[in-house]
Amino acid sequence: MLWPFLLALGIHAAGGILALLFFRSNRAALAIGTVACVAASLIGVVAAGHLLLVGGAAEMQASWHVPVGELRVGVDALSAFFLLCIHLVSGLAAVYGAGYLGGHAHERTLAPVVFFFALLVAAMTGVALARDGVLFLVAWEVMSLAGYFLVTFEHEREDVRRAGMVYLIASHIGVVFLFILFTIFARHGGDFSFASLASAGAPSSSLANACFLLALVGFGTKAGFWLLHTWLPEAHPAAPSHVSATMSGVMIKMGIYGLLRALTFLGTPPVWWGILLIAVGALSGVLGILHALAQHDLKRLLAYSSVENVGIVVLGIGLGLLGQSTANPAMAFLGYAGAVLHTLNHGLFKGLLFQSAGSVLFATGTKEIDALGGLSREMPVTALTFLVASIAISGLPPLNGFISEWLIYMAAFRGGTDLHGAAAVATIAVIPVLALIGGLATACFVRAYGISFLGTSRTDATKAAHDPPLTMRVPMVLAAALCVAIGLWPDAALRLVERPTQVLVGVATVPDPLLGSLIAITRVSLVLLGLAALLALLRRGLLRRREVAVGSTWGCGYEVPTARMQYTAASFAEPILGPFEATLHRRADEEFPTAYFPREAHHQLLPGDLVGERIIVPVTRRALAALGRLRIVQHGRVQMYLVYILVTVVVVLLWQLSGGSR
Amino acid sequence: MIEALLHLAVLAVFPPLLVGVIGKTKAWFAGRKGPPLLQPYFDVWKLLQKGAVYSRTTTWIFRAGPIVSLAALLCAGLLVPLSSTSAPLAFGGDVIAFAYLLGLARFFTMAAALDTGSSFEGMGASREAAFSALAEPALLLALAIVSVPAGTFSFWEVFASLPWATWGAAHPEILVAVVVIFLVLLAENSRVPVDDPATHLELTMIHEVMVLDHGGPDLAYILYGSAVKLFLFASILVHLLVPGPTAAGLSGTLALCGGTIAIAVLVGVVESSMARLRLLRVPQLLIGASVVAAVGLVALFVRGQP
Numbered sequence: 001m002l003w004p005f006l007l008a009l010g011i012h013a014a015g016g017i018l019a020l021l022f023f024r025s026n027r028a029a030l031a032i033g034t035v036a037c038v039a040a041s042l043i044g045v046v047a048a049g050h051l052l053l054v055g056g057a058a059e060m061q062a063s064w065h066v067p068v069g070e071l072r073v074g075v076d077a078l079s080a081f082f083l084l085c086i087h088l089v090s091g092l093a094a095v096y097g098a099g100y101l102g103g104h105a106h107e108r109t110l111a112p113v114v115f116f117f118a119l120l121v122a123a124m125t126g127v128a129l130a131r132d133g134v135l136f137l138v139a140w141e142v143m144s145l146a147g148y149f150l151v152t153f154e155h156e157r158e159d160v161r162r163a164g165m166v167y168l169i170a171s172h173i174g175v176v177f178l179f180i181l182f183t184i185f186a187r188h189g190g191d192f193s194f195a196s197l198a199s200a201g202a203p204s205s206s207l208a209n210a211c212f213l214l215a216l217v218g219f220g221t222k223a224g225f226w227l228l229h230t231w232l233p234e235a236h237p238a239a240p241s242h243v244s245a246t247m248s249g250v251m252i253k254m255g256i257y258g259l260l261r262a263l264t265f266l267g268t269p270p271v272w273w274g275i276l277l278i279a280v281g282a283l284s285g286v287l288g289i290l291h292a293l294a295q296h297d298l299k300r301l302l303a304y305s306s307v308e309n310v311g312i313v314v315l316g317i318g319l320g321l322l323g324q325s326t327a328n329p330a331m332a333f334l335g336y337a338g339a340v341l342h343t344l345n346h347g348l349f350k351g352l353l354f355q356s357a358g359s360v361l362f363a364t365g366t367k368e369i370d371a372l373g374g375l376s377r378e379m380p381v382t383a384l385t386f387l388v389a390s391i392a393i394s395g396l397p398p399l400n401g402f403i404s405e406w407l408i409y410m411a412a413f414r415g416g417t418d419l420h421g422a423a424a425v426a427t428i429a430v431i432p433v434l435a436l437i438g439g440l441a442t443a444c445f446v447r448a449y450g451i452s453f454l455g456t457s458r459t460d461a462t463k464a465a466h467d468p469p470l471t472m473r474v475p476m477v478l479a480a481a482l483c484v485a486i487g488l489w490p491d492a493a494l495r496l497v498e499r500p501t502q503v504l505v506g507v508a509t510v511p512d513p514l515l516g517s518l519i520a521i522t523r524v525s526l527v528l529l530g531l532a533a534l535l536a537l538l539r540r541g542l543l544r545r546r547e548v549a550v551g552s553t554w555g556c557g558y559e560v561p562t563a564r565m566q567y568t569a570a571s572f573a574e575p576i577l578g579p580f581e582a583t584l585h586r587r588a589d590e591e592f593p594t595a596y597f598p599r600e601a602h603h604q605l606l607p608g609d610l611v612g613e614r615i616i617v618p619v620t621r622r623a624l625a626a627l628g629r630l631r632i633v634q635h636g637r638v639q640m641y642l643v644y645i646l647v648t649v650v651v652v653l654l655w656q657l658s659g660g661s662r
Numbered sequence: 663m664i665e666a667l668l669h670l671a672v673l674a675v676f677p678p679l680l681v682g683v684i685g686k687t688k689a690w691f692a693g694r695k696g697p698p699l700l701q702p703y704f705d706v707w708k709l710l711q712k713g714a715v716y717s718r719t720t721t722w723i724f725r726a727g728p729i730v731s732l733a734a735l736l737c738a739g740l741l742v743p744l745s746s747t748s749a750p751l752a753f754g755g756d757v758i759a760f761a762y763l764l765g766l767a768r769f770f771t772m773a774a775a776l777d778t779g780s781s782f783e784g785m786g787a788s789r790e791a792a793f794s795a796l797a798e799p800a801l802l803l804a805l806a807i808v809s810v811p812a813g814t815f816s817f818w819e820v821f822a823s824l825p826w827a828t829w830g831a832a833h834p835e836i837l838v839a840v841v842v843i844f845l846v847l848l849a850e851n852s853r854v855p856v857d858d859p860a861t862h863l864e865l866t867m868i869h870e871v872m873v874l875d876h877g878g879p880d881l882a883y884i885l886y887g888s889a890v891k892l893f894l895f896a897s898i899l900v901h902l903l904v905p906g907p908t909a910a911g912l913s914g915t916l917a918l919c920g921g922t923i924a925i926a927v928l929v930g931v932v933e934s935s936m937a938r939l940r941l942l943r944v945p946q947l948l949i950g951a952s953v954v955a956a957v958g959l960v961a962l963f964v965r966g967q968p
Contacts, residue, residue, distance in 0.1 A: 374779075376721050387723075387773075396766040397759060409758045409815075416810045424963055431806050432799035432952060435761070439795030442769055446791060450776030450784075456719050513754045520753030524737060527751060528763070531733035539729065539879045546713035546878075553717040553778045554875050567776070567784020576792040579945045 004047035011040035016118025023111035033114030041091025048084035072131040077499035092475035097242030099471035120146040133182035133192035144171040163238035170231035174221025202267020215262040223255025226284040236303035241358020249351035277318030284311030330511040338407030363465040390445035398525030400486035585610040677889035678702035687930025709882035727774025728883040731767040738763040748818035775872035786871035796948035803955035804842040838958030847895040896922035
């Protein structure tokens with residue numbers, strides 16, 4: 001059953017090209033691109049869902065040859081799961097984007113952004129389908145480049161161009177490691193195809209270790225692991241919101257896909273892989289959410305929270321690996337299932353959050369949390385979807401985030417019971433780490449939701465705000481409904497992740513009491529909703545014939561509170577960030593009142609990034625200074641360049657003659 | 663079936679008594695007569711009779727806050743065993759669900775507080791968020807100490823498998839779990855030394871200030887909900903300390919209730935005998951609790967699992 005996916009890929013590509021042909025009419029380009037993307041996504045979702053529920057795998061080899069490899073494509077449960085995520089999230093984002101870009105229709109040509117969006121989705125589909133190293137890397141590069149052109153949508157802005165450049169450089173540093181990885185794979189397997197790699201068996205332990213580390217850095221750059229994450233908070237806020245939703249929701253997950261795919265070729269993992277991944281996940285999770293808490297820009301906050309959620313996924317993968325190394329398939333299943341399900345969940349609620357934040361930007365023109373407030377009156381639908389996504393991303397029942405985090409908890413717990421020594425300690429450490437991440441995420445999203453949508457309006461920006469048009473509301477509501485559905489029926493969601501998890505574990509197994517527990521979670525959720533409904537009815541009954549007055553908020557007797565008296569996002573975060581100040585690298589821009597008749601005073605905390613400013617920037621500066629010496633050969637005189645060519649040719653000839661290449 | 667009904671009855675009726683017991687204990691320490699033991703019931707009853715006043719800044723979130731919080735807390739109450747069988751909604755992994763249902767209750771309490779647009783309530787919400795984020799790892803670590811040796815993450819099975827015969831001498835880490843959970847109880851229920859429930863408009867308070875704008879039935883829900891939360895933490899402690907509820911039928915439940923009253927007295931004693939910590943010290947207390955729990959857990963591994 002490969003053809004529906006290839007058909008979807010073809011429709012994406014065709015839609016993109018067609019949109020480009022109609023570049024004169026923004027409306028036509030947008031309509032063609034959206035219709036094609038939705039049609040292709042529907043096909044992709046249905047086909048992937050079918051494959052996940054029924055099972056099966058397919059692979060085919062086309063007669064067309066790319067220069068060093070063959071055009072091999074295939075699909076198995078793991079690919080199908082990521083294809084499901086890709087098409088679900090980008091299908092919703094495309095519909096949203098039609099409305100969102102409509103607002104820009106009068107100021108620029110939209111055909112390129114429609115084209116590159118289609119190209120991005122097609123390339124991601126290609127990455128998931130590729131069964132050949134070269135094809136994989138080609139699709140990977142197309143994906144990265146399409147992402148660059150989408151990030152620089154508003155290219156007349158300096159900061160956007162800079163963000164695009166940061167993203168482009170980060171992607172290419174990452175891909176260097178992948179080139180090495182796939183070259184090693186090709187040498188090991190005989191050719192670039194995944195099939196020969198799999199049949200060549202697991203590489204020797206030192207080679208496997210090298211491959212693991214290469215995959216960790218190469219794919220980790222795309223996924224946004226901590227230390228490799230600095231491009232995320234630049235690129236996501238710069239891109240249009242439907243692109244941010246797709247990039248954050250699924251594109252960074254292709255890094256997770258790549259890592260998982262690479263792991264299937266590396267045989268039984270040694271214990272330290274799992275421990276390393278748990279450390280990486282813990283670091284990404286805790287520091288990601290702390291940085292999210294420190295942000296004032298709604299979309300930057302969401303970008304940092306993506307780092308956190310990728311951290312949670314990596315915790316799950318780490319537990320899965322530990323389960324594999326200790327021959328504990330039950331633990332491996334729980335860990336991988338949690339990781340894989342969290343990938344889908346995060347795609348849904350992070351896509352939804354970016355779309356809701358985009359609607360706020362669309363309606364108010366600002367993403368500054370402290371400039372907003374009281375939006376839930378003007379934008380009830382957006383407020384509701386943002387609330388649902390906030391609860392889900394905090395991992396709270398009865399929504400989907402709880403389910404995947406619960407699975408990871410159970411894996412950690414199972415490991416703590418069954419394993420010994422360092423592996424057991426690393427596993428059990430996941431429990432408090434996940435608890436801390438959960439608590440901080442709740443704080444972060446109560447803050448984001450509460451300060452932006454509740455209370456009263458802080459500036460004039462929100463005065464004329466209103467819910468976005470129907471094309472933007474529908475995908476938001478759909479994504480929210482999916483979050484609720486997965487939360488209420490986790491046993492159905494488990495059936496979606498069961499097969500891809502088995503591909504990873506290598507054994508067909510579902511831990512025995514798991515299904516029963518998931519059904520019990522449904523029961524808990526339904527009781528929770530029932531109790532809430534009952535209590536609401538009770539209060540309604542009680543208040544029926546009584547006086548329900550409306551007054552002003554209690555302010556110790558002060559009757560005319562102003563919006564400026566509300567708590568701000570910055571103040572809200574302060575006590576939470578206090579114990580973690582050392583990790584944050586914030587700068588204060590302040591001027592204290594001085595003298596007897598003080599004039600103006602101000603205080604502002606600017607969130608920074610420790611990794612970016614203490615590691616990336618100095619290292620880059622040193623590297624540039626060192627490499628600057630090489631400029632001596634790069635002076636612009638054509639004659640000298642001809643000499644270089646001559647010398648090179650002579651050296652190569654001599655080398656050939658002396659039998660250098662055997 | 664009878665056990666389930668007993669569970670529901672205890673959950674519905676008993677919790678506010680603990681608040682009364684704490685009040686009485688504090689009054690006794692202060693040499694006062696104090697309010698009647700049943701005062702919390704009278705309060706809830708009185709509030710249920712009243713109308714409501716809503717701030718004009720608020721939206722439906724403010725009205726949903728108390729409802730969702732109480733529903734989540736009651737739901738959590740259906741996971742903790744209160745009689746001689748497992749709780750009505752118990753399942754493998756309910757420990758996590760318990761912690762996260764409390765999280766849901768907190769989410770809505772904080773959101774409702776921010777909905778009023780009052781800086782008092784924003785301050786309370788912010789502190790609640792800060793302290794609970796630090797209390798959560800401590801709670802789960804402490805629960806892991808007792809559930810990892812049991813090989814299950816379900817309250818009922820954990821409690822049933824505790825090694826009673828060799829309790830004190832052979833399993834000092836259980837004592838660590840008890841101490842840490844008691845600290846979390848104090849923090850989560852906004853008691854001294856983390857918060858002072860007696861002060862209503864001081865800038866030091868956390869929980870009380872978040873609910874300043876609630877009145878009437880909403881406040882009744884909140885009062886009852888916080889009593890339920892206290893009762894649940896107390897009953898987890900009792901389960902860890904005495905094998906009482908394993909006795910069948912009514913006597914087991916009565917033993918459990920008696921135990922929670924003892925815990926309430928202890929909370930009252932703590933509250934009467936020490937001052938509230940400075941706000942900046944609270945994170946240290948909670949991080950300290952996590953560290954102690956982690957040490958207990960590591961000790962468990964070093965000694966080899968039973």
